[in-house]
Amino acid sequence: PIGLLDGRIIDLNEKIVEMEDRGYQFGDGVYEVTRVYNGKPFALKPHMDRLYRSLRELKIPAVYTFEELASFHERLIAESGYTDAAVYLQITRGVAPRAHAFPENMVPRLTMTIRPSKTNVELQTSGAKGAFVPDVRWLRCDIKSINLLGNLLAKQRGKETGAFEAVQIRDGIVTEGSSSNFFIVKDGVLWTHPVSNLILRGVTRTIIIDQLAPKLGLTVIEKGFDQAFALKAEETFVSGTNTEIMPLVRIDAATVGDGRPGPVTRKLIEAYNEFVIKECGA
Numbered sequence: 001p002i003g004l005l006d007g008r009i010i011d012l013n014e015k016i017v018e019m020e021d022r023g024y025q026f027g028d029g030v031y032e033v034t035r036v037y038n039g040k041p042f043a044l045k046p047h048m049d050r051l052y053r054s055l056r057e058l059k060i061p062a063v064y065t066f067e068e069l070a071s072f073h074e075r076l077i078a079e080s081g082y083t084d085a086a087v088y089l090q091i092t093r094g095v096a097p098r099a100h101a102f103p104e105n106m107v108p109r110l111t112m113t114i115r116p117s118k119t120n121v122e123l124q125t126s127g128a129k130g131a132f133v134p135d136v137r138w139l140r141c142d143i144k145s146i147n148l149l150g151n152l153l154a155k156q157r158g159k160e161t162g163a164f165e166a167v168q169i170r171d172g173i174v175t176e177g178s179s180s181n182f183f184i185v186k187d188g189v190l191w192t193h194p195v196s197n198l199i200l201r202g203v204t205r206t207i208i209i210d211q212l213a214p215k216l217g218l219t220v221i222e223k224g225f226d227q228a229f230a231l232k233a234e235e236t237f238v239s240g241t242n243t244e245i246m247p248l249v250r251i252d253a254a255t256v257g258d259g260r261p262g263p264v265t266r267k268l269i270e271a272y273n274e275f276v277i278k279e280c281g282a
């Protein structure tokens, strides 16, 4: 497997992490995951825009232009030969003797990996299982920080009950999945948590709201709702770069709708696939 370190293609077997990288010691860094379809990065611009925002919020200098980051993606795709893949990009504040406050003159460190990735169409067709779990994360979930312990604990807790995704609850309100955004279809209308410090503004979420819903004539309500409301929905699904759109047909012991992916979710999946083809080709 290959990767990229500060602009240079590397073998992942090279031992490149320095012990005093602040990403390693503090989780002091940010990341993005971008899908590659047909050998082309999908929605790279919104992913990199969100990366720049995360960096800004953490006062990590942005030392690479969009064009440079785009070329790094292209190089990893070309070198790997993968057509369907996920590119992981991480920027940490850099390397310095351990101290909590930001040291001066830090040089951020960029690392990237590329791995094959394919959508689980079978699961998308049958529908997956969800599990409600408490949202124990910090109050800046809008930053795509590499500190993911809260998300990890949620996913693991879900996995232990056989769930594909954990759906997190904070103060009685459904926030988002452990690595996805959460939507319901209630009386034919799409509902999802509003953009705030309590969720990550998913690129897939934005595509659903700005591109797919209008195309399908769906109304979207961005408003918090509780677990009971979610369980009264006709349909529920999660969205994410790797997940795409995944119907949740059971959550804990409850069946959602008739226990199969519903018509609205299926139409959204179809519209999403068309959108991917329009952007990246077949």
Ligand code: PMP
Residues within 6 Å of the ligand: 033, 151, 176, 177, 178, 179, 180, 181, 199, 200, 201, 202, 203, 204, 205, 239, 240, 241, 242
């Ligand atoms: N929320 C969280 C917590 C996530 O980790 C992800 C996946 N990165 C998402 C939402 C979905 O974001 P996106 O659609 O940009 O992948």
